[in-house]
Amino acid sequence: MTAGHIRNPVLPGFHPDPSIVRVGADYFLATSTFEWFPGVPVHRSTDLVHWEPAGHILDRADLLDLRGVPDSAGVWAPSLSYHDGRFWLVYSVVRTIGHPYKDVDNYLVTAPDISGPWSEPVFLNSSGFDPSLFHDEDGRTWLLNIQWDPRDGHPAFAGILLQEYDPGKQALIGAPRTVLTHDVLIEGPNVYRHNGWYYLMLAEGGTGWNHGILMARSRELTGPYELDPAGSLLTTRDAPEWPLQKAGHGELVRTGEGEWFLAHLASRPVRTLAGARCVLGRETCLQRVVWTDDGWLRLADGGRLPSLEVAAPRGVAPTPAPVRPARDDFDAPALAPYWNTLRAPATSQWLSLAERPGHLRLRGRQSPHSRYDQSLVARRLTSVRCEATTVVDFRPSHFSQLAGLICWYDTTTHYYLRLTHAEGRGRVLGVVFTDDGAYGELPSCELDVDAWPLVHLRARFDGPELRFAASPDGVSWQDVGPALEATRLSDDYGERLRFTGAFVGVCAQDLGGTRVAADFDWFELRDLAP
Missing domain, CATH: 2.115.10.20 (Glycosyl hydrolase domain; family 43)
Known part of the structure; x- marks a missing residue:
């Protein structure tokens, strides 16, 4: 056997x-x-x-x-x-x-x-x-x-x-x-x-x-x-x-x-x-x-x-493991064990599953470049052909308040589909990134989304490419920005020592210290068909 x-x-x-x-x-x-x-x-x-x-x-x-x-x-x-x-x-x-x-x-x-x-x-x-x-x-x-x-x-x-x-x-x-x-x-x-x-x-x-x-x-x-x-x-x-x-x-x-x-x-x-x-x-x-x-x-x-x-070894019967669900509706009293935070545990000071039941509430803290107090939770990528989707209810009133979907390697290299506030426009959605330590934005691809009741966000990995998209209803999607180089989120890119791997998750920042909240209704990470 x-x-x-x-x-x-x-x-x-x-x-x-x-x-x-x-x-x-x-x-x-x-x-x-x-x-x-x-x-x-x-x-x-x-x-x-x-x-x-x-x-x-x-x-x-x-x-x-x-x-x-x-x-x-x-x-x-x-x-x-x-x-x-x-x-x-x-x-x-x-x-x-x-x-x-x-x-x-x-x-x-x-x-x-x-x-x-x-x-x-x-x-x-x-x-x-x-x-x-x-x-x-x-x-x-x-x-x-x-x-x-x-x-x-x-x-x-x-x-x-x-x-x-x-x-x-x-x-x-x-x-x-x-x-x-x-x-x-x-x-x-x-x-x-x-x-x-x-x-x-x-x-x-x-x-x-x-x-x-x-x-x-x-x-x-x-x-x-x-x-x-x-x-x-x-x-x-x-x-x-x-x-x-x-x-x-x-x-x-x-x-x-x-x-x-x-x-x-x-x-x-x-x-x-x-x-x-x-x-x-x-x-x-x-x-x-x-x-x-x-x-x-x-x-x-x-x-x-x-x-x-x-x-496989001789003498043992197969014991299939439970299949991990692709979708997390944030209905449990605690984060599922496949979620990870940076450098410190999640605490009620910045993360709650109870303040708005059925939602993950993140209170904004420091920037994605911080090695101290980030409000970020993420999951490992296990396939280079996958899709991460979430929906966020976030009402920023200042450009220093941001929240969204992030594709992460470390503080020096990541892509961020972020919702924020722009003077005279209200809520805007766009892509910012850090490339081996150099910060950049893609202002030409920003969307005005102030009229959207909720903002659905998507990141699709397809081998060497990464594409962001957004939707007001989860049905009609539009791309946000060009195809990005997914393989920069790897051990082998850049000049620094790198020993981890790519993650995808959600985060919030409030660089003014008021800890404005962003509420995520659900998060799904699903492999794409070959």
């Missing part, structure tokens, strides 16, 4: 740096969230084929404060494990990115159940990012992370550190040891024990087109480690036309039947004249892996390329 086939990506859209663990019959995947809140979503499965949301781990303000962090900073590379009847999660909070410095703190939280309650964060260290825990057979627990070196003339990725963690003291003990350095950039360390060997799984080459996974092994946890003589276990660096690109950063899980699977990230690029761009960001995939007679790990399908379809 099998559950059929795993179809990659198993978590489409922005779900990078997957960490996987099995507890009994259940598998759990945790992924990075960077500047988005809540932090670290978890998905659950019993067959590795069908996955359903299982909440977020860092879902309280006391667990995570990201106000002010740069774009693509925040929560990096969480690693989930299970030991002594508890879930353990280690993760990095990065507050400075770029060169030469990385201001990063690594933390640990634990819980008796994946749904919590999660403990207060325990500070571990600040030496580098990508932490993971290894729980050895002798009961000892060890922390691994990379060593970051900001000095000129030295490799920034300066090796893999290992240090023991004492759960009783809730602290690291002993001196950290560098167990491996390499001429190629290595990060994302995880240790596994198998057949008398300690195996070190590493992300290599940086999380871009050169990405891959490399293995090393040692008879002793502290080394010395020998690198796999065959080179990368997984990579697409030599296959630029392969449908899954940037494959790397993985973790292993063993099924109850003794089969091994590798969770890893990959991206599905949109091909453009400017090059390949990954609008959906880095997504979570699964591959079958096997151990060779000489004790090295290999892809079960052979070679080094990730497969789009993989045989």
Whole structure:
């Protein structure tokens, strides 16, 4: 009995740096969230084929404060494990990115159940990012992370550190040891024990087109480690036309039947004249892996390329997950778990589902360039052919008051179909944008909509193109502005470090501080037919 086939990506859209663990019959995947809140979503499965949301781990303000962090900073590379009847999660909070410095703190939280309650964060260290825990057979627990070196003339990725963690003291003990350095950039360390060997799984080459996974092994946890003589276990660096690109950063899980699977990230690029761009960001995939007679790990399908379809585990029945509704009518007392906010949780100071029942009310705050107090809620794109639609009741009285539908990568790159006020005209609808940090407007395409009772807004993604449209009744639509370059909302556009993915959502701004309200009746995000 099998559950059929795993179809990659198993978590489409922005779900990078997957960490996987099995507890009994259940598998759990945790992924990075960077500047988005809540932090670290978890998905659950019993067959590795069908996955359903299982909440977020860092879902309280006391667990995570990201106000002010740069774009693509925040929560990096969480690693989930299970030991002594508890879930353990280690993760990095990065507050400075770029060169030469990385201001990063690594933390640990634990819980008796994946749904919590999660403990207060325990500070571990600040030496580098990508932490993971290894729980050895002798009961000892060890922390691994990379060593970051900001000095000129030295490799920034300066090796893999290992240090023991004492759960009783809730602290690291002993001196950290560098167990491996390499001429190629290595990060994302995880240790596994198998057949008398300690195996070190590493992300290599940086999380871009050169990405891959490399293995090393040692008879002793502290080394010395020998690198796999065959080179990368997984990579697409030599296959630029392969449908899954940037494959790397993985973790292993063993099924109850003794089969091994590798969770890893990959991206599905949109091909453009400017090059390949990954609008959906880095997504979570699964591959079958096997151990060779000489004790090295290999892809079960052979070679080094990730497969789009993989045989499911033996011995489990398929367990389809509930289908996520395309439309949210905002009738529930709380936001659905697929909604995300920037850097901080939604509070009643700026978001309400009760003040006007059946509506999402957003009170305007800071601009789309703010890293502090934005009134914005958004959903991940999971397809590059999709359509987002909403309707807003908004009565601005000043040009500093805005609300509408936003297609988002980060504060430096986004497209915004916004409703505002213009002197002598009343309500107007138009497109503003920020392009790799440069703000712009499209005044020639503005519509006078003061007579419209409600304003329906639409964003349609079609591969490399994005088009906005508006309607007074949801039936008769007219385009607002020209076709826009959707692929600018990607990891691969611009000069900055970018690690997230495209979102679409609704937002409101009141730059005068009066917190005028915008009411959204519903929001729909639907894939388009091929």
